[in-house]
Amino acid sequence: MGAEGANLGPYLVDMAKYLGAGLCMGMGALGPGLGEGFAAGKACEGIARAPEQAALLTRTMLVGQAVSESTGIYSLVIALLLIFVV
Amino acid sequence: MEWTNDWILVARFFGAALAVGIAAFGSAYGEGYIALKASEAIARQPKASSEIVRTMLITQAVSETAGIFGLLISIILLFVAKSEGGAVFGTSLVAAGLCMGVGAIGAGIGSGQAGGAACESIGRYPKLSANVLLTTLVGQAIVQTGCIFALVVSMLLALLTKEGHNIVAVGAMVGAGWSMGFGAIGAGISTGFTAKNAVWGMSRDSSIGGVLTRTMLLGQAVAHAGAIYSLIIAFILVFSNRG
Secondary structure, three states: OOOOOOOOHHHHHHHHHHHHHHHHHHHHHHHHHHHHHHHHHHHHHHHHHOHHHHHHHHHHHHHHHHHHHHHHHHHHHHHHHHHHHO | OOOOOHHHHHHHHHHHHHHHHHHHHHHHHHHHHHHHHHHHHHHHOHHHHHHHHHHHHHHHHHHHHHHHHHHHHHHHHHHHOOOOOOHHHHHHHHHHHHHHHHHHHHHHHHHHHHHHHHHHHHHHOHHHHHHHHHHHHHHHHHHOHHHHHHHHHHHHHHHOOOOOOOHHHHHHHHHHHHHHHHHHHHHHHHHHHHHHHHHHHHHHOHHHHHHHHHHHHHHHHHHOHHHHHHHHHHHHHHHHOOO
């Protein structure tokens, strides 16, 4: 289509770059999204059981979520690399 | 194969089916879960049945939002979207349907979790129903965030003008729809779980409502980071490759 069928190679490579960036970020956001919400849910449950530990629980929740977020950030970096660098 | 405007019609119909078909799954699952929890609660506490049924209907209405977004995009694709354009526009119509359909699954299931917990808590402690319902509705509203991102990207894909048959832009449109659609699932389901546990905690001890709501909102905000990354990637792909 882009090259009248003569030599699609370079166009296909660019297409795969953008398609890959979308796939990468879409699937990459699934896991961190799920994990962080479950962590927050259990923190709420813990605060309900032991309200005096609220500060400790909130801190633990945030540290856990930050670690869980790392794979989402890897996906973001790879998606941006695919779009702008490669 | 020769490109004709019939392919745009095909893309509109296919996108419309994807949007409402997949989105309906999440909403229906969530609402069914609320009804299940409400039935359980009424069996345990028949005296509170009117309170429980009211809570069930209100929370089901919020859970329905995700399905209504799917319906909206479906109607836009069927009746509003332009009927002529190139391969890039055709692909972006299908991508719009995929984005909204998949993006609504998480919000439907998640707000169902929160609503179910509300019915259960009110069945146990009918006196706290006002506090519990308020927390549930705040939690459910945040659960819809990812779904609203998907609605925005889907509208951009369906309504922005895109010309030509450039295969690079075709890839970018599918990538944008996929990125935002799947990126919204995880955040939707799990922030619903957060709201569920916050509501449960509220019904145990309503005096800690403030700290619970604060923790719930903080946790939900962090959990949406992935969906926001997806939104950024989708915007970059839509706006830098319009064909």
